[in-house]
Amino acid sequence: MPEEHKILFTGTMGAGKTTAISAVSAVRMVKTEAVNTDRSLFAKATTTVGLDYGEVSLDDGSVLRLYGTPGQRRFEFMWRIIARGALGVIILVDNSRPDPIADVGIYLESFRTLVEAGAAVIGVGRTETHPSPTTEDYYACLAGRNLMLPVFEVDVRRGDDVLMLLDVLFGVLEAADA
């Protein structure tokens, strides 16, 4: 039986969680999207209301089970459910939002156990059109919380960027184990 590891993708609506998993999943993804009826807050046509699920197979035969959380806060109860048994979390940030630093704070708090164990990586998207806040700003935010986590500018439409985030997460986990 191959080893399996559960990895979470979380972040605000529109940060790219579903896109990220879709970009790397070796199996047909499970998506639980509904039509977004509240366009006043988010312009997206659809929103994840349950969870996303995909898989990545590693060279050693083990399998990464990728779970995407719904982004909107009224689905916070799902974050707790989906987080059970997770090895690590990738927090995706949309740098085009009004206050991405505050956004990341929500997820640092909500996934505190994983974050404080260092089992987290932050991926910041849309930096090509919205260069601020910078990665230095995110590091300053983390330092203010006594946290040291890797932060990367990414485009989650590119599979390589998503794989890089997973690779870094595993590197961090291995270093913590050593």
Place this chain on the structure above:
Amino acid sequence: MNVPSSEAVRQSHGKRMQDALKELVSRNPGILAAQVCTSDGFEVASVQRDEESHRRLAAMVSSLHALGTAMVHETELGRYLNLIIEATEGKCLMMAIPRSSESLLLTAVASPTLLFGRFHQSCKATCESLGNCLLETEAV
């Protein structure tokens, strides 16, 4: 697909939906609460529970509906109809309202004393009534 917001549905159909839910509850004393919500988790009409509880319920129902639909698709069982949760102190039934393109969901909570068959039939009839309500407004 252009699906109206919960506020738009509330304004156009809210009163009739509220009346349909009140009738469901009054005709079935074992039904403790009932709600219509959008598939993305916003409440449209509700009877019997407090506001905060209704909001949480709407979000949960939306997740369950989405997961149920994904499971129906995964197991190639055709089209999602409803989801049942049975517990020691009662049961819940969640149904997609017809003629809403699965954008509206009915949820009812019942005590253990209400027989499941009656619960199911009553909810199904209310769903039909709610679906007709949407049609009639479109026809105007």
